[in-house]
Ligand SMILES: Nc1ncnc2c1ncn2[C@@H]1O[C@H](COP(=O)(O)OP(=O)(O)OP(=O)(O)O)[C@@H](O)[C@H]1O
């Protein structure tokens with residue numbers, strides 16, 4: 018009994034430490050201190066298994082020389098500690114220096130101690146580390162001690178594992194962030210040489226290589242030419258050969274085959290290699306491709322680790338470099354287009370004005386990474402007076418899932434007067450495209466026009482016979498429709514509402530796929546659309562396609578980063594909860610019996626003692642304190658895994674009323690006004706009524722604590738028919754939660770109260786989660802808190818009645834039926850064993 | 858006087874129940890596991906049984922099953938366990954009471970009274 022009390026105390030402390038916000042190192046230190054203090058040993062240390070699983074290093078210790086921390090490392094299998102890690106079995110040793118395991122292992126500093134106890138830290142059968150405790154005097158550790166140390170190890174394993182997962186996730190996250198930064202940077206500059214320099218520099222730094230060389234394939238003579246170099250090239254001879262034929266050297270091979278090459282054991286592996294390449298010890302070469310065409314190669318050499326030692330390239334490096342190269346290639350291609358445009362611009366002075374504007378438009382497009390804004394710029398450009406100069410335009414994008422074209426945006430005046438007003442405005446102010454875009458983006462300037470609304474409503478299946486819009490996608494070319502009535506290709510239904518008379522279409526192409534269509538017309542000034550107009554529109558569309566693709570890559574990347582972060586948060590939360598639940602259940606049950614006898618006898622004593630007897634005070638205290646412990650236990654257990662919900666149809670409002678009733682008195686004592694906001698038509702839903710009521714009670718209890726000097730509690734409930742969810746909210750005026758603790762409130766054992774156990778919200782979170790719902794908190798510091806719970810009306814699986822029929826472990830006794838849900842050992846045992854046949 | 862059989866593996870708890878129930882005027886017999894309880898049942902028929910679930914040897918579930926099979930003597934059983942998460946399972950199975958162990962025996966006494974009235 019004595020023992021289990023200490024055990025509970027220690028384990029509870031350890032859980033608190035494990036769930037604290039300290040970093041792993043501090044947590045380990047606190048745990049070893051706790052062990053030294055409570056288990057009466059002289060020293061304690063935790064070793065963690067390093068990545069690779071072969072060595073253990075000392076990570077936290079008390080009673081040992083502090084310099085040893087991080088300094089000591091052992092092989093798994095070596096000495097007593099190594100043995101425990103290898104065998105995954107706890108061990109108590111009475112006389113350390115006589116132990117055969119120490120024979121081949123002069124663990125000099127350990128000789129100071131006489132006895133020790135050691136337990137492995139296991140997670141899903143894998144050894145994460147070892148906890149050791151030593152005494153200077155001889156001490157015979159008991160099986161209880163072994164058991165306790167193992168439980169502590171179990172308690173910590175979850176949090177150690179989490180810390181490791183967290184590190185891994187952070188690393189991945191950082192990689193994504195760098196990729197994202199690079200793509201952002203690449204897309205914001207257009208100086209070709211600068212861009213190429215950036216690609217080589219970033220690749221080198223990113224992978225940790227010693228240098229990088231970028232070859233570009235010159236299509237005129239089919240030679241690979243060095244365009245940029247970065248890093249340590251040893252001699253000028255290395256760069257003297259700046260041109261390679263296809264197939265020559267590593268870069269030549271890669272360019273021909275369009276697949277990456279990774280060579281880590283240079284110079285032994287010397288096939289295909291040029292003399293200059295043999296100077297390096299490792300090479301990683303990646304093709305740069307645009308639309309399946311190789312435009313060049315990127316070659317890294319000699320990767321080094323942080324301490325400057327040569328290390329081999331690996332698969333991850335290859336994937337990262339490929340991601341980088343594809344970004345780089347796209348942008349280079351883009352930049353070439355500009356260079357070409359610029360050259361043209363200079364060559365054709367008479368078209369100077371046109372191109373200047375096109376150039377500006379492209380610039381605007383390529384510096385905009387937000388897809389919506391980009392689409393807007395594209396259409397504005399089409400209708401801008403000095404640019405492409407159409408009256409109205411519509412942009413449609415291909416939805417590949419439904420195989421339809423969907424209207425995204427329409428730009429143009431709603432009426433002739435409107436058109437006149439806008440054009441004179443632009444004309445009189447002599448706005449440049451840049452200024453115009455800026456004025457368009459300034460909020461408030463824009464109201465959605467009727468034309469835009471109509472445009473957004475367009476849906477066309479991409480099939481032959483569905484009109485000219487679909488045809489533009491299918492044939493990958495533009496059409497100039499002179500007369501809408503007489504042209505058989507036009508589907509009159511689609512365009513009639515928009516008052517089109519004659520119009521032109523052009524496909525938006527990116528990476529060889531049609532991603533959308535632009536439609537233009539000149540409704541207001543009736544100017545005829547010429548073939549020259551159409552060619553300019555096509556040129557423009559090819560730029561726009563590229564920009565859209567870039568924006569998509571960018572937003573995908575952004576999404577990926579966000580989702581990885583969310584995933585990581587959720588992972589940590591759920592593992593924490595699961596580990597806690599299991600341990601809590603097993604300890605709590607052990608403690609319940611002794612508590613019943615202590616409390617039971619104290620009650621007997623209390624009833625026998627006369628009120629005047631001074632001992633009566635003592636018995637009172639015991640009864641009260643045991644009562645408190647029992648309440649804690651009940652909460653811990655409610656939190657344990659086994660409490661799976663038992664669903665039945667219930668009225669949430671009735672449950673809310675029942676829970677309110679529990680608090681009715683204390684609410685009125687504290688001067689708390691209760692306001693009910695129950696909407697009509699909330700149906701009965703599938704919940705575990707006890708658990709959900711407990712959730713409400715927990716929220717009310719917190720609200721009452723927060724408003725002990727009065728306030729207003731608003732309890733609301735409504736039904737969201739579309740989502741099929743009941744929404745419950747509980748809102749108080751208790752001053753809210755301070756910002757620095759808000760992220761902890763759902764963590765088990767987190768509390769700011771003297772008498773709280775910190776389980777109320779953790780339990781509520783678990784319960785709602787198991788119902789497939791959500792609990793959210795909206796905090797207004799200084800004002801109050803609103804908790805919102807959503808609960809699905811129907812459970813997808815496992816109402817009790819369904820479980821009854823599906824369950825194999827089902828038996829009848831005396832004509833009645835038993836159901837169990839495979840939780841406790843004893844019930845399981847019965848289900849599988851003799852009890853599984855039916856008893857009439 | 859009504860006779861109650863108490864089956865629990867913890868000695869202190871047996872003593873506690875016994876003294877409390879004796880004060881209430883019951884005749885109390887004790888057993889520390891399922892086998893002992895069956896021995897008692899082979900020679901006499903108590904009016905009610907208070908049964909723990911997790912016990913070494915024959916546990917409460919198996920004992921309960923055997924008692925329920927012997928239809929001739931329909932003895933009501935109150936389950937009194939440290940586990941509260943199986944309440945539902947048992948209440949569907951047997952009509953009798955399921956009580957979570959607590960130092961406050963009021964609930965247990967109330968259940969006995971209800972069953973034996
Ligand atoms: N309505 C609220 N207003 C202000 N703070 C709150 C509110 N609800 C919760 N908190 C904060 O969140 C903490 C955790 O709440 P939780 O219900 O989990 O534990 P507790 O109330 O401290 O203890 P227990 O509910 O287990 O007795 C509280 O200690 C309190 O600081």
Ligand SMILES: [Mg+2]
Pocket residue numbers: 715718719773777778
């Ligand atoms: Mg609370």
